[in-house]
Amino acid sequence: xxxxxxxxxxxxxxxxxxxxxxxxxxxxMIKRAKHPVLVLGEFADEMKVGDGTLVDYGASLHKATGITxxxxxxxxxxxxxxxVEAPWMPLTDVGNRLVDESFEGFDGRGVHDLAxxxxxxxxxxxxxxxxxxxxxxxxKTISLDRFYQPHASWSFPNxxxxxxxxxxxxxxxxxxxxx
Amino acid sequence: MSKRExxxxxxxxxxxxxxxxxxEISIGRIxxxxxxxxxxxxxxxxxxxxxxxxxxxxxxxxxFYMPFxxxxxxxxxxxxxxxxxxRGACGIxxxxxxxxxxxxxxxxxxxxxxxxxxxxVEHLIGEYGRNYPIDWGPEVFIEAPVTRLVTxxxxxxxxxxxxxLDYLETEVTHLLSCCHTGQEGDNIDFESxxxxxxxxxxxxxxxxxxxxxxxxxxxxxxxxxxxxxxGLGAVDPTKPVILVIGHNVPPAADIMDYLMExxxxxxxxxxxxxxxxxxxxxxxxxxxxxxxxxxxxxxIRSGIPDVIVVDEQCIRADILNEAMKxxxxxxxxxxxxxHGLPDRTxxxxxxxxxxxxxxxxxxAVILNPRKVGEVAVETALKVAPLRKKFKVLPDxxxxxxxxxxxxxxxxxxxxxxxxxxxxxxxxxAAKGDLSKLEALYDLCIGCxxxxxxCPRGIxxxxxxxxxxxxxxxxxxxxxRVGRGAIRDTEIRTVGRPIVMGEIPGxxxxxxxxxxxxxxxDIAEMVDEFARRNxxxxxxxxxxxxxxxxxxxxGKTVYEKYSGIFDAGGVVNCGSCVSNPHIAGAAIKIASIFxxxxxxxxxxxxxxxxxxxxGACGVAWGAMSQKAASIAAGFWRLGVPVIVGPHGLKYxxxxxxxxxxxxxxxxxxxxxxxxxYVGPVPEHLFYSAQTKEECMVMIAKLCMRPSxxxxxxxxxxxxxxxxxxxxxxxxxxxxxxxxxxxxxxPVTMKDEVLEALEKAGWKEGEIGTPDPTLVKRLVGVWYxx
Numbered sequence: 001x002x003x004x005x006x007x008x009x010x011x012x013x014x015x016x017x018x019x020x021x022x023x024x025x026x027x028x029m030i031k032r033a034k035h036p037v038l039v040l041g042e043f044a045d046e047m048k049v050g051d052g053t054l055v056d057y058g059a060s061l062h063k064a065t066g067i068t069x070x071x072x073x074x075x076x077x078x079x080x081x082x083x084v085e086a087p088w089m090p091l092t093d094v095g096n097r098l099v100d101e102s103f104e105g106f107d108g109r110g111v112h113d114l115a116x117x118x119x120x121x122x123x124x125x126x127x128x129x130x131x132x133x134x135x136x137x138x139x140k141t142i143s144l145d146r147f148y149q150p151h152a153s154w155s156f157p158n159x160x161x162x163x164x165x166x167x168x169x170x171x172x173x174x175x176x177x178x179x
Numbered sequence: 180m181s182k183r184e185x186x187x188x189x190x191x192x193x194x195x196x197x198x199x200x201x202x203e204i205s206i207g208r209i210x211x212x213x214x215x216x217x218x219x220x221x222x223x224x225x226x227x228x229x230x231x232x233x234x235x236x237x238x239x240x241x242x243f244y245m246p247f248x249x250x251x252x253x254x255x256x257x258x259x260x261x262x263x264x265x266r267g268a269c270g271i272x273x274x275x276x277x278x279x280x281x282x283x284x285x286x287x288x289x290x291x292x293x294x295x296x297x298x299x300v301e302h303l304i305g306e307y308g309r310n311y312p313i314d315w316g317p318e319v320f321i322e323a324p325v326t327r328l329v330t331x332x333x334x335x336x337x338x339x340x341x342x343x344l345d346y347l348e349t350e351v352t353h354l355l356s357c358c359h360t361g362q363e364g365d366n367i368d369f370e371s372x373x374x375x376x377x378x379x380x381x382x383x384x385x386x387x388x389x390x391x392x393x394x395x396x397x398x399x400x401x402x403x404x405x406x407x408x409x410g411l412g413a414v415d416p417t418k419p420v421i422l423v424i425g426h427n428v429p430p431a432a433d434i435m436d437y438l439m440e441x442x443x444x445x446x447x448x449x450x451x452x453x454x455x456x457x458x459x460x461x462x463x464x465x466x467x468x469x470x471x472x473x474x475x476x477x478x479i480r481s482g483i484p485d486v487i488v489v490d491e492q493c494i495r496a497d498i499l500n501e502a503m504k505x506x507x508x509x510x511x512x513x514x515x516x517x518h519g520l521p522d523r524t525x526x527x528x529x530x531x532x533x534x535x536x537x538x539x540x541x542x543a544v545i546l547n548p549r550k551v552g553e554v555a556v557e558t559a560l561k562v563a564p565l566r567k568k569f570k571v572l573p574d575x576x577x578x579x580x581x582x583x584x585x586x587x588x589x590x591x592x593x594x595x596x597x598x599x600x601x602x603x604x605x606x607x608a609a610k611g612d613l614s615k616l617e618a619l620y621d622l623c624i625g626c627x628x629x630x631x632x633c634p635r636g637i638x639x640x641x642x643x644x645x646x647x648x649x650x651x652x653x654x655x656x657x658x659r660v661g662r663g664a665i666r667d668t669e670i671r672t673v674g675r676p677i678v679m680g681e682i683p684g685x686x687x688x689x690x691x692x693x694x695x696x697x698x699x700d701i702a703e704m705v706d707e708f709a710r711r712n713x714x715x716x717x718x719x720x721x722x723x724x725x726x727x728x729x730x731x732x733g734k735t736v737y738e739k740y741s742g743i744f745d746a747g748g749v750v751n752c753g754s755c756v757s758n759p760h761i762a763g764a765a766i767k768i769a770s771i772f773x774x775x776x777x778x779x780x781x782x783x784x785x786x787x788x789x790x791x792x793g794a795c796g797v798a799w800g801a802m803s804q805k806a807a808s809i810a811a812g813f814w815r816l817g818v819p820v821i822v823g824p825h826g827l828k829y830x831x832x833x834x835x836x837x838x839x840x841x842x843x844x845x846x847x848x849x850x851x852x853x854x855y856v857g858p859v860p861e862h863l864f865y866s867a868q869t870k871e872e873c874m875v876m877i878a879k880l881c882m883r884p885s886x887x888x889x890x891x892x893x894x895x896x897x898x899x900x901x902x903x904x905x906x907x908x909x910x911x912x913x914x915x916x917x918x919x920x921x922x923x924p925v926t927m928k929d930e931v932l933e934a935l936e937k938a939g940w941k942e943g944e945i946g947t948p949d950p951t952l953v954k955r956l957v958g959v960w961y962x963x
Contacts, residue, residue, distance in 0.1 A: 008593045008632065013249060015262045042868040074871050077907030088906055090876070091868050092827075096243040096834045104838075121695070122598055124868060127245035127827040134246055134263055134273050 003148050003157050006122055012150030015133065017143070020154050023171035026116070026142055029154065030065070030175065033114035033140075037068045037106055039094055040086075041145075044119030045075040049165050054119040057168060059084045064177040067116075068107045070094055091120075095128040099136040111138065117152070118144035125149055144168065214333065219780030222331030223346050226353055226375055232782040233371035233815065235952050236789075239842050240814075240833040240863035242370060244277045247830050251276050254360045269360050277830045278369030279358055281807065284829070285373050286355045288808030289380035291492060292756060293347045294515070295427055296387035298491075300340045302429050302548065303394045309338030313389060316399025318666040321770060324763040324777065325385045329378060331779030337394070340386050347386075350379045370833075377811025378781070384809070385759035392663050395432055397461035397753070402669070402743040404662040404751070407460040409468040409726050412655030413450070416483045419563035420448040421555050422507075424475060424498070425490035426755060428458040430512035433552030434488065435463045447559055452478065453493045454719055454754035460660045461753060468658065470727065471692035471720035472802075473625035477644045477651065479505060482570025485563040486535075486555050491515045493691075493803065499542060504571045508535035508558055509542030512551045517544045528553050536561040572645045573638060578616070581642060582608035584635050591639050594632035596825070597622060597695060601629055601639055613646040620647035621697040624800075658726035659737040661718070661753025665764040667771055669744040673714065674772025678791045680890015682746045683897055684708075684881030687716040687761045690798030690806045692724060695824045700870045701799055702728035705736045705749060707874060711897050712746040713881070716764075719755045720800065758809050762816055765792045775960075781815075782953060789817025789860070790845065790950040793881035793894065796820040797873065801829070810864065819860045819880045821873055826866045833863040837915055845884060847948030851957040854946035856884035857915045871905035879916075884950040888921035896924040899931070914938035918945040 003019040005012060020026055030036055038061060044054040055075045059082035062069045069086040071079055076088045087106055089097070097103045103111050115132070117125055125143065129151035132141050143149035146164040148157050156167060221228045250258040251267050259267030266272050271279070303311070313335055315322035326343060327333050334340050354376050357363045363372065391397060398404040414420055423431040431451060438444045449466045451459050452475055456468040469478050472493045478484065479501045487502045491513040495501065499518045502509040511517045523531045523543040528550055534540040535558045545551045573581060585605035592601050599622055604615035620643050629639040644651060676682040686708050688701055701724040709715050715736075717725050726735045740749040744764065752760040769775045769787040777784060788794070796813050798806055801822045807829055810820040814833065822829070836842055837858035844853045859882040867873035878898040886894060895916060902910045914935050917923055919942050923931045951957065 006593060007598070008590070011248075014260050015249060042872075072872075073869055074905050074907075080908070087911060090865070090872055092243065092832050092834060092866050095245070096832070096836070097838075099243065121824055121868065123596075124824050124827055124866075127247070127830075130247070130249075131243060131245040134249075134261075135244060137263065 005150055006147030006158055010123070010126055016150040017148070017152040017155040019148070019157050021157065023167045023174065025154055026144065026171050027174040029114060029140065029142060030067070030116070035105065035110055035112050036114040036116065037070060037112045038062070038116045038118070039070045040072060040118065041120030041125065042073040042091070043121065044073065045078060047119055049168050055079060056082065057172065058118070060177045061172060061175060064172070065175050068105070070106050091124060091128060095131050098132055098139055101138045113138065114140050114142065116142045116144055117149070120145060122147060126151060214778070216776055216778045218331045219776055219778050219783070221781050222779035224329065224781065225350070226357070226372060229375065229781055229815070230371050232785060232953070233374045234367065236814070236817070236863065237367055237370055237833070240835050242274070242278065242366065242831045243834050244274055244831045245827060246273055246277055247828060256360070271364060274366035275364055275369055278366040278373065279363070281830060282354065282369050282373050282376065283358050284804040285376035285380070285808040285811050286351055286358070287804035288806070289376045289383060290351050291805055292380050292387060292808070293344065293351060293383035295491065295756065296383045296390065297344050297348070298427060298513070299387050299390045299429070300337060300344060303390050304337050304341070307337060307394055309336060311337040311394065313337070314393050314399070315389070315664055316401065316666070318668040319400045319664050320667050321767050321777065322664070323385055323389055324766040324770070325381045325759045327777050328766055328779070328781055328784055329382050334389070337390065340390060343382065343386060347379045347383050350375065373811050374815035377808050377813070378815050380808040381759050381762055381812035384756040385763070387756040388663070388753065388759065391428055391458065395428065395462050397458070398660060398662050400664040400666045401662045402741070402750070404660050404742060405464050406657045406737070407464040407466070407468065407660050409470065409656050409658045409723060410654030411469055411478060411481070411483070411651055412653050413467040414448050414469070414483060416568060418446060418448050419485045419559040420450060420483050421486045421488060421559050422469070422478065422484035423449065423451040423455045423459060423488045423490070424453055424494050425513070426454040426492040427490040427513060428455055428462065429548040430488055430490050430551040431455050431459040431466070432462050433548040434555050435459060435466060437552035437556045441556065443556060447556060454756070455490055457661055457719065457722065457754040464660060468723060470654070471698070471723045473692045476501065476625050476627050476640055479507070480571045480641055480644065481651070482568045482572070485566055486510065486559040488512055488551060488555050489516055489518070492805070503541050506538070506566050506569050508562060510551055510555055511542065511544045512546065512548065514546060518542070520544045522546070524550065528557070532557050532561065536565070572641050575645070578608055578613060578642055578645060579611055581637050584637055585609065586635065588634065590632040590634060591629035594628040596624060596626060596628070596693070599623065608642070608646070616643055616646035617650065619643045620650060621699070624693055654727065656726045656729065656735050657738055658723065658735065659742050659751050661722070661751050661757055662742060663753060663757065664760045665744045665750070665767065667767065670764065670767045670771045673745055674768045676746070677768060677793060678772060678885060680793060680883065680886035680894055683711065683713050683878070683894045684793040684795060685714045685716065685764065686877055686881070687718070687794070687796045688721040688725060688799070689718045689758055689761070689796060689809065690721050690800055691802035692720040692800045693802035693825045694800040696870070698724035699728040701725050702736055704797070704870060704874060706730070706739070708877065709736060709740045709747050709749050714744055714746060715740070715749045716761045717749065717751045718753060718757050718761070721798070722751045725749070755805060755809070762813065762818070765794050765816065765818060768792050783956060785815060785817045786951050786953050786956065789952070791883050791885040793883050793886070794818045795860070795877050795880040797877060798826065799823040799873065801826050814863050819863050819865065821876055821880070822864070822866050823873070824866060824868050832865055834865065835861045835863070837861055837912060845948060845950040845952055846954055846957050848951045848957055848960060849949050852948070854948040855944065856948065856950055857918065857945045859883055859916070875901045875905060882916060884948070888919060891918065891922040892924050895922060896927070899924065899927055909934050914940035915945070918947055919943065
């Protein structure tokens with residue numbers, strides 16, 4: 001449960017992510033947000049959660065909550081087959097849009113106030129979240145990945161695979177995803 | 180440099196000293212009077228001279244910063260916390276600090292190439308004299324296009340190169356001084372300086388390659404450059420083996436000379452890692468290439484090298500330790516990397532050889548390349564029978580025992596740049612299954628951090644290499660050696676189809692080997708785009724990686740495709756310092772095809788390139804500061820660069836916003852009218868996270884406002900086809916790229932039209948002017 005960078009040399013600070021020791025924090029933040037977005041990383045279709053992958057997980061969150069989903073890799077077709085017409089946008093472009101307070105949103109419904117990241121290469125998320133931490137004051141970020149991301153506003157600590165899956169499933173249950 | 184405050188042109192002047200005709204002077208420089216082409220507006224530009232051009236680019240391609248560190252620790256005011264809106268004690272903010280660090284990196288990169296060039300030129304002047312003429316090769320009349328473009332001079336002799344180096348050294352000093360506390364404070368001005376560093380870096384590299392090509396007899400602009408072998412399997416391990424590592428070729432060339440002089444070629448193997456390997460095979464194809472920079476540990480630990488010679492750049496800092504482990508003497512041949520060894524340059528070679536062979540000395544600094552040649556060869560001959568290829572890779576039986584010691588603490592994975600699942604592989608190996616360890620071999624970048632992290636001292640990297648022993652030893656491929664420049668005649672052939680868009684693009688695969696996955700990704704991307712009739716250029720470690728994969732017929736991309744700079748060609752230009760040949764090709768298109776003046780006319784040519792020449796660089800494994808400055812040189816010239824995921828660590832991207840229409844207007848050079856041309860090219864510096872994303876983006880970044888309808892249709896065909904292949908659907912931005920219905924690829928007409936209709940596309944909204952970003956150029960070309 002340590003709040004330390006997964007990659008040893010990635011020393012963060014002074015400002016570091018608050019640790020979510022419990023998925024209730026993420027739930028509360030999502031419920032409070034006016035316009036959240038879920039950004040799926042390049043490994044989202046390789047990372048297992050329950051009976052599926054993070055892509056299945058993202059699709060289920062979208063269906064339950066209506067949260068906007070953005071895909072950053074090739075699984076957009078799978079998302080489509082799951083009934084989610086998510087835009088594909090490269091990660092660097094996603095970051096560059098999110099820092100912009102006048103951005104009209106990935107769904108055209110206005111600027112996002114909360115961005116959730118999951119399914120990323122560790123250092124890529126580390127850097128994009130750093131950009132957002134410093135230059136996107138209007139935005140809160142949550143890392144739902146398995147390892148602590150210090151540049152997010154909130155992050156899980158470093159978790160064992162089974163604990164991480166449990167957290168994610170608890171979160172989706174709280175958000176109304178059915179069994 | 181301060182100049183051009185006075186620019187004087189004299190057609191004829193009678194003085195007491197005599198008659199002067201056709202003299203043109205800028206302060207500090209005397210320009211050649213016999214060259215018909217007039218001097219352009221920016222000869223020997225200083226930091227501020229191209230600032231407006233830089234700002235034009237940076238208004239469209241704004242920096243997106245990703246700080247690697249929240250603090251600044253460059254002076255004793257600090258550390259200063261720069262998080263968010265905070266400023267440091269000196270007043271700097273986070274944006275400026277990030278650009279400042281990028282500038283520092285680019286200054287290091289540029290200084291390294293310029294210093295490399297300086298050493299080469301000084302050494303070669305010592306060998307051949309200042310008046311040794313420059314001969315770039317057949318059918319190359321615009322020799323040194325980057326140097327001409329930047330400085331306004333055309334070097335004719337080795338001595339002329341020294342004068343240009345004086346200018347470059349001055350500029351890099353000025354640029355470095357801008358990083359000092361209390362100097363520049365604006366992030367965009369820092370970025371402009373980054374571009375300046377990149378531009379002078381290109382000149383430095385061009386000079387280095389120019390000098391070595393002409394003096395060492397490398398292939399000169401030769402599309403039929405010979406083949407050589409690459410891979411560990413290319414080396415006969417039963418022979419004495421000399422390993423050269425680095426970038427500066429004189430010591431390696433002198434080793435080859437000594438081998439030839441003593442008729443030992445074929446009896447002693449000369450093999451290289453990194454760019455020295457590329458360049459020594461340009462010198463003599465009897466030399467072999469082991470592989471990119473990341474092959475250092477694995478090859479040394481195999482015990483095959485009997486003597487290791489390092490020159491400069493990209494050498495492991497722990498090279499002496501690694502050499503000592505296998506009892507191979509180390510010769511340091513450059514003052515830039517002496518590794519704590521005693522300077523034996525003035526000693527009798529026999530004494531040095533005795534000390535190295537007997538083991539009394541682990542190595543020596545020898546700053547005389549000719550002496551390096553003798554000492555390396557004679558030492559290898561004597562030490563090889565004593566060493567008996569002593570290696571530090573574990574035996575197969577030891578692998579299982581070592582793996583059993585693993586406690587799966589994950590420290591290796593947490594240290595690994597690519598987060599490789601080493602503990603899982605160890606667990607399998609402990610049970611006798613080495614397949615998972617072997618599978619890591621292709622993904623490992625060879626840094627060795629895993630071993631330093633292991634609390635139990637397990638030799639993780641060595642175990643990975645040993646588990647892949649057979650694969651490793653059987654690595655043997657064929658690569659066309661670096662050909663040097665592109666011929667003017669080749670440019671004449673392809674200039675029009677490139678500018679019209681009918682050749683869909685020029686794609687350069689360059690840079691280091693810090694790949695996010697397997698190096699074969701490079702070979703696959705090269706193959707994909709060569710098959711699609713793009714022109715492919717390669718240099719450096721990427722040129723090597725492109726060769727290290729065979730298709731079903733057992734051919735590498737160099738065997739499969741021609742070496743001609745033409746559609747479907749795969750052109751290995753050479754080492755890192757050969758990168759300016761790629762920039763030079765773009766510049767020569769403007770000069771040869773479009774008849775634009777080249778001389779000291781940077782802004783106009785860069786404006787031409789960004790609007791008309793569909794070129795894109797890919798540095799998939801970019802790692803070094805040199806890679807940063809090389810990229811910066813391409814940015815200022817208007818060539819977009821894609822890096823792999825590790826490239827995000829350069830701290831900022833330069834990204835366009837296709838959703839902001841106002842960013843994509845150009846002037847119509849005929850009328851001065853401002854015309855919307857769509858987001859092409861969309862980005863200037865961009866990190867792709869996957870190979871698939873990279874390929875789609877390459878196709879997209881080769882689009883230019885000047886594309887003809889036929890050209891745009893061809894480019895769209897590749898963009899759409901790749902997008903559908905990898906993402907399973909049409910791109911969502913076709914309405915920003917299709918200008919008229921004639922742009923739509925015929926075979927995709929129905930589905931594209933349907934997508935356009937859904938997006939509310941209107942024909943003609945995107946214009947096809949004669950595009951320029953520079954207002955002063957409106958009408959100029961038509962007057963000419």
